Every structure is written in structure tokens, then in C-alpha cells.
Amino acid sequence: MEKQKFDNKVVQWVDDRLPVFSYLNHEYVDFPMPKNLNYFWNFGALATITLVTMIVTGIVLAMQYTPHTTLAFDSVERIMRDVNYGWLMRYIHANGASMFFIVVYIHIFRGLYYGSYKAPRELIWMLGVVILLLMMGTAFMGYVLPWGQMSYWGAQVITDFFTAIPFVGDAITTWLRGDFVIDNATLNRFFSLHYLLPFVIVGVVAFHVTALHIAGSNNPDGIDIKDPQDTVPFTPYFTAKDSVGIGVFLIVWASFIFFAPNFLGHPDNYIEAQPLSTPAHIVPEWYFLPFYAILRSITFDVLFLEAKLLGVIAMGASIMILFILPWLDTSKVRSARYRPLYRLFFWVLLVDCVILGIVGAKSPNDLVISGVDWFEYKTLGLLATIYYFAHFLVLIPIIGKIETPKPLPTSISQPVTGGGGFAPAGSASAAKRGKA
Amino acid sequence: MPRLTMKAALAVIFLFGATTTAANSAEIVSFPKKDWSWQGVFGTYDRSQLQRGLQAYKSVCAACHGLKFIAFRDLMDLGYSAAEIKAFAKTIEVTNAEPNDEGEIFKRPARAADYFPDPFPNKQAARAANNGAYPPDLSLVVESRVGGADYLHALLTGYTDPPKGVKLGDGMYYNKAYPGHQIAMPAPIMDDSVEYKDGTKPTVNQIATDVTAFLAWASEPNMEARKSMGIKVMLFLFAFLFVLIGMKRRTWSNVH
Numbered sequence: 001m002e003k004q005k006f007d008n009k010v011v012q013w014v015d016d017r018l019p020v021f022s023y024l025n026h027e028y029v030d031f032p033m034p035k036n037l038n039y040f041w042n043f044g045a046l047a048t049i050t051l052v053t054m055i056v057t058g059i060v061l062a063m064q065y066t067p068h069t070t071l072a073f074d075s076v077e078r079i080m081r082d083v084n085y086g087w088l089m090r091y092i093h094a095n096g097a098s099m100f101f102i103v104v105y106i107h108i109f110r111g112l113y114y115g116s117y118k119a120p121r122e123l124i125w126m127l128g129v130v131i132l133l134l135m136m137g138t139a140f141m142g143y144v145l146p147w148g149q150m151s152y153w154g155a156q157v158i159t160d161f162f163t164a165i166p167f168v169g170d171a172i173t174t175w176l177r178g179d180f181v182i183d184n185a186t187l188n189r190f191f192s193l194h195y196l197l198p199f200v201i202v203g204v205v206a207f208h209v210t211a212l213h214i215a216g217s218n219n220p221d222g223i224d225i226k227d228p229q230d231t232v233p234f235t236p237y238f239t240a241k242d243s244v245g246i247g248v249f250l251i252v253w254a255s256f257i258f259f260a261p262n263f264l265g266h267p268d269n270y271i272e273a274q275p276l277s278t279p280a281h282i283v284p285e286w287y288f289l290p291f292y293a294i295l296r297s298i299t300f301d302v303l304f305l306e307a308k309l310l311g312v313i314a315m316g317a318s319i320m321i322l323f324i325l326p327w328l329d330t331s332k333v334r335s336a337r338y339r340p341l342y343r344l345f346f347w348v349l350l351v352d353c354v355i356l357g358i359v360g361a362k363s364p365n366d367l368v369i370s371g372v373d374w375f376e377y378k379t380l381g382l383l384a385t386i387y388y389f390a391h392f393l394v395l396i397p398i399i400g401k402i403e404t405p406k407p408l409p410t411s412i413s414q415p416v417t418g419g420g421g422f423a424p425a426g427s428a429s430a431a432k433r434g435k436a
Numbered sequence: 437m438p439r440l441t442m443k444a445a446l447a448v449i450f451l452f453g454a455t456t457t458a459a460n461s462a463e464i465v466s467f468p469k470k471d472w473s474w475q476g477v478f479g480t481y482d483r484s485q486l487q488r489g490l491q492a493y494k495s496v497c498a499a500c501h502g503l504k505f506i507a508f509r510d511l512m513d514l515g516y517s518a519a520e521i522k523a524f525a526k527t528i529e530v531t532n533a534e535p536n537d538e539g540e541i542f543k544r545p546a547r548a549a550d551y552f553p554d555p556f557p558n559k560q561a562a563r564a565a566n567n568g569a570y571p572p573d574l575s576l577v578v579e580s581r582v583g584g585a586d587y588l589h590a591l592l593t594g595y596t597d598p599p600k601g602v603k604l605g606d607g608m609y610y611n612k613a614y615p616g617h618q619i620a621m622p623a624p625i626m627d628d629s630v631e632y633k634d635g636t637k638p639t640v641n642q643i644a645t646d647v648t649a650f651l652a653w654a655s656e657p658n659m660e661a662r663k664s665m666g667i668k669v670m671l672f673l674f675a676f677l678f679v680l681i682g683m684k685r686r687t688w689s690n691v692h
Binding site: 269 | 477505510572575576579580581582584615655656657658661662663665666667669670673674676677680681683684687688691
């Protein structure tokens with residue numbers, strides 16, 4: 001990196017000793033970005049904004065929250081009623097968790113669609129999966145803190161997974177809970193970890209972004225940058241474009257905060273935890289529903305392996321499989337724009353995940369179609385689970401072998417300088433880009 | 437742009453398909469939707485309705501149900517003056533939190549800073565007095581039930597004779613809205629259960645509506661502050677977005 005010169009003497013003085021300004025300039029001002037990125041590339045920035053907001057509101061909430069089983073619920077209500085703008089902080093934070101998952105899920109599916117997980121970006125993708133796992137842990141423990149009915153029974157169900165481990169399951173579960181039952185020790189450690197993990201996420205995000213700035217952003221065509229003509233500097237172009245996305249995102253988030261703050265929550269969590277009274281249906285937050293469906297879809301033992309253990313393994317594997325995705329995919333073409341067969345199955349996978357989400361919200365024994373007795377939600381869940389794994393383990397490797405990709409454009413700036421379209425001729429998006 | 441539209445549509449299905457089912461998963465007992473004054477973006481509580489609801493809570497519900505998150509000072513929200521609240525609090529006896537100089541816990545008339553007292557000294561006493569059932573605290577009852585205010589109103593007005601063939605448990609009552617239909621609470625409201633100060637005719641439906649409104653307020657006393665801030669925030673965000681879009685277009689106008 002050549003040495004940067006700054007007009008401001010103080011900035012120059014600091015930068016000579018600690019090159020923070022050079023660093024920011026290099027990574028967020030001059031950094032070359034493919035100029036054809038669409039709005040799906042906003043979601044990384046949106047996730048960053050959400051993470052920071054969650055940490056700030058979380059720190060403020062922790063100043064008024066009491067992590068004790070006898071006081072936790074009351075302290076949350078005190079925040080809602082008596083702390084100045086406490087309701088605002090809590091609604092931002094509670095809905096922020098949902099927003100974070102919406103944004104991150106779109107971010108992940110963006111990566112799947114445009115092949116952002118492929119070489120040379122495998123490690124960026126894998127660090128992303130680590131972030132997802134950390135987010136899930138953080139969100140789960142955060143949901144326990146208000147000590148409502150769903151908090152308590154959710155904690156019960158999740159920690160109970162570990163009893164499925166053969167031989168040492170009970171010992172591990174007791175160790176994790178800090179007690180033989182979910183109690184104050186559990187609440188305390190969840191609070192401690194819920195405060196810690198977001199900062200771990202910040203650390204992994206730093207790696208995620210650093211690795212991204214080595215390979216550079218992927219783009220909707222999934223082709224490499226050929227020459228400087230293909231790029232624009234991050235600032236002002238993508239600071240401006242990200243800002244538009246942030247503007248829209250804040251409107252969505254604010255609509256929930258101010259006009260439907262409890263829409264995404266479960267009413268039962270406004271009832272204080274009652275260890276002797278189980279809710280009619282224990283349902284996790286919406287963002288865990290697909291995984292919950294996979295967990296519950298396996299209802300039969302296989303040889304000496306119990307159904308419960310298999311369910312836990314399947315649920316874990318549904319995320320772990322993402323780690324090896326870069327090596328399961330046999331296609332060299334990144335973007336689904338040029339992979340007609342993969343594009344079809346991408347949408348099928350998305351629908352499959354939605355179905356898993358719906359199954360996760362239903363009782364396993366409810367009928368999908370009334371009158372058809374054999375078709376229960378757990379059956380649908382099993383089919384959807386099998387399809388989920390088949391997508392990654394069977395379809396992805398095969399599609400790469402048998403598919404004939406469409407011809408790739410020679411460069412990102414080809415359609416303008418060369419006059420031809422790089423998207424399929426006559427497509428609406430090509431016409432639009434031609435106009436721009 | 438058919439492809440983009442399809443993407444957007446699928447994204448919407450993905451979001452709301454997953455979320456609405458979460459809310460629907462609990463057992464659903466159907467009950468009519470009522471028009472409440474606080475519904476919608478601009479909805480606010482009706483002060484005189486809340487005042488009637490408070491009167492109904494005090495003379496009907498308070499015998500068995502607590503309201504532990506509401507302090508008397510919170511009643512300012514209902515349109516009462518500080519002096520009125522002081523006078524109202526005085527009529528209710530609370531147990532002092534700290535013992536007196538002789539080391540005895542004592543009772544005294546409530547002050548504005550006190551919270552509504554629980555009607556029973558503990559859960560066991562509450563169960564013992566109510567045929568084994570525990571009358572829940574009502575501070576969050578509207579927020580913590582599927583169906584919210586509509587459900588509560590339907591419950592309070594839902595007492596009927598059991599249909600033929602339904603056998604009720606000992607000390608249980610039949611209610612159309614209650615999940616499972618057998619409830620331990622006897623019909624709490626009769627015509628003229630309350631004598632309204634403002635002269636409103638106290639029918640069962642009127643009292644149930646008023647007390648539901650009061651408890652909706654008790655569930656979320658800051659709702660009006662939330663909505664009025666929300667309207668300002670939204671106006672700002674839309675204006676801000678307009679500026680951001682302009683900035684983006686200008687910035688990108690020279691990219692070819």
C-alpha cells in the first residue's frame with residue numbers, strides 16, 4: 001500500500017503512528033467494487049447496522065435488567081413502564097433480533113444464488129456460517145432472559161437436546177444448566193453469555209470482512225473483475241447505494257417497533273415462567289422454525305440410534321452442511337443467472353425452507369390437508385428435511401455435472417462498451433441496465 | 437421486470453408465511469373482532485372508557501385478581517388529577533414494605549407511589565379461596581392472550597349453559613371463548629354489577645367492554661407515546677429516504 005497523504009495535520013500525525021485513516025481510506029473509500037452489484041448486496045451493510053444497534057440497545061437494557069428468576073420478568077416490565085424510553089429500547093432490541101435474522105437469511109440466500117461461496121471466497125462463506133451459529137446461540141439465550149413462559153420452556157427444550165448424547169448426555173446437560181433443572185444458575189449464565197457472544201460476533205465479522213477485502217465482492221454475473229473499468233470506488237458509490245437500502249430497512253424495522261411491536265413475538269412470553277405449567281404448544285421464535293421442524297421430523301429409531309439423537313444430529317447437520325458446500329458444488333460458474341437448472345432448484349430450496357418453517361410452527365400430528373389421515377405435518381416435515389439434505393448432497397453435485405451453463409459475458413463492463421447484453425438478450429434486467 | 441417481481445413476492449411469502457403461522461399455532465377458539473378505540477396507527481385510548489373500566493376493575497375483578505404492575509400514580513394517564521389519585525389511593529389499604537419501629541409489619545392507606553395490592557397474601561391462599569384455581573394477575577392479561585382484547589371481551593361475555601352432553605367438572609363453569617370451555621371462574625359480571633359515575637347503563641356487555649379497555653391500557657400504558665413517536669419517526673424516515681435516493685441517483689449518474 002503506498003503511503004497516504006492527508007491535508008489535516010492532526011490526521012497525518014496520527015496516521016504516521018497508527019494508520020487507521022489509511023486503513024479506512026483503503027478499505028471503505030478507495031476500495032474497488034464491481035459496479036454491477038444489485039440491491040441484494042446491501043444486506044451485509046444492513047446486518048452490520050443491526051449488529052451495532054443490537055449491541056447499543058442491549059447494553060442500555062442490561063443497565064436496568066436483573067438476571068434473577070424472581071426479578072427478571074418484573075425488571076423487564078419495569079423497563080417497559082417506568083424507565084424513560086425503556087419500551088423503545090426493548091422494542092428495538094426484541095424486533096431487532098427478527099430483523100437481524102431476516103437480513104442474514106436474505107444475505108445467505110443471496111450468496112447461494114450468486115455462488116458467492118465458491119473459490120476464492122470459501123473462507124468468507126465459512127466464517128459467515130460461524131456468525132450464523134453464534135447469532136443463533138445469542139438469540140436463543142437472549143429470548144430466555146425475560147423469563148416468560150416461552151423463555152423458560154424454550155430453554156427446557158433446547159438444553160434437553162443434550163440429554164440425547166449417549167452415556168454422558170445427562171452429565172453434560174446438568175453442566176450446561178448449572179443445576180439439575182433450569183433455574184437461576186441457568187438464567188445467570190445465559191445473561192453472561194448473551195452479553196459476551198455479540199462481541200465474539202463482532203470479532204468474526206471483522207475476519208469475514210477482512211477476508212472479503214482480499215477476494216473482493218462477488219457480483220450478479222459471478223465473473224471476476226478484469227480491469228478498472230469494471231469497478232467503482234466504494235465511496236461514494238456504494239456508501240450511497242447502501243444508504244438507500246438502510247433507509248428502506250429502517251422504515252421496515254420502525255414499522256414493527258412502533259406499530260406492531262409484539263407481532264413477531266408469542267403472547268405466552270408475557271406470562272411469567274411457571275415451571276409447573278407447560279404451555280399448550282412450545283414454539284420457538286419464527287427464525288428457528290425450519291430448524292425446529294428438522295429436529296422433530298425424525299420420529300423413528302434407526303438401529304441403536306434413538307429418534308431424539310437423530311433429530312438433534314439432523315438439526316446440527318442442516319447448518320454444518322453449509323461448511324462443505326463450496327466443495328459439494330461441482331460447477332465452476334458462480335451466478336445462477338447463467339445456470340438455468342441450478343436456478344430452478346435454488347427456488348425449490350427456498351420454498352422447501354418456507355415449508356420447513358410452516359411445519360415448525362404446527363403440531364406434528366396435525367393434518368396438512370383435513371381428511372387425509374396419513375399426511376401429518378411430521379410427514380411433511382420429514383419429506384422437506386430429506387429434500388433439504390438431498391439438495392446439498394445429491395442435487396448440487398449432480399447439477400454441476402449435467403448442466404450446460406449459458407455463455408458468460410467476457411467482462412462486467414461488456415454490455416456498455418461492447419454494446420451487447422451480458423444477461424440473456426431481451427431480458428428485462430438487461431434492458432434496464434442498458435438504460436442506466 | 438417479471439423476475440424481480442417474483443423474487444419480491446417470494447421474499448414476502450418467506451417472511452410472512454413463516455411469521456403468521458407462528459402466531460396461529462396456539463389453540464384457536466373463534467370470537468368476534470370488536471372495534472377498539474386504540475386500534476390502528478392513530479388509535480388512542482378513550483379516557484372515559486378507561487375510567488369506567490377502572491371502576492369496574494375495582495368493584496368486580498379486584499376481589500380476586502391483582503394488578504401488580506400498575507401504581508396509583510399511573511392513573512394520571514386516565515385523566516385523573518394528582519389530588520384525585522391521592523384520594524382514590526387512600527381508600528385502599530396496603531401492607532407497608534418495611535416494619536415499623538416496633539418491628540411489626542403494618543397496614544396503612546395507600547399513597548400515589550404504591551402499586552395495586554394483591555388480593556391474597558400468596559398463591560396458596562389464592563388457590564385455597566378459589567376452589568384450587570389461581571386467579572392470574574391482570575396487568576398483562578390483554579398482551580399475554582392470543583386474541584388480546586377481543587378474546588378477553590369474549591371470555592367475559594361468553595358464559596352460557598353447557599351444551600347437551602357436556603359434563604362440567606366440580607366447580608367449573610362453561611364458557612364459549614375459554615380454550616377447552618371449562619373455566620374455574622364463575623361469571624364475574626352481571627347487569628348492574630357496577631354503578632357508573634357518569635351514568636352509562638351498566639349492561640354486561642358495557643362493563644366487559646370497559647374493563648377490557650382498562651386492562652388493555654394496563655398491559656401497555658405507553659402505547660400512545662409509542663404511536664405518536666412512531667408517526668414522527670416514519671415521516672422523518674420517508675423524507676430521509678427521499679433524500680438518500682436523490683443522493684444515490686446523483687452519485688451514480690456518471691457511471692456507465
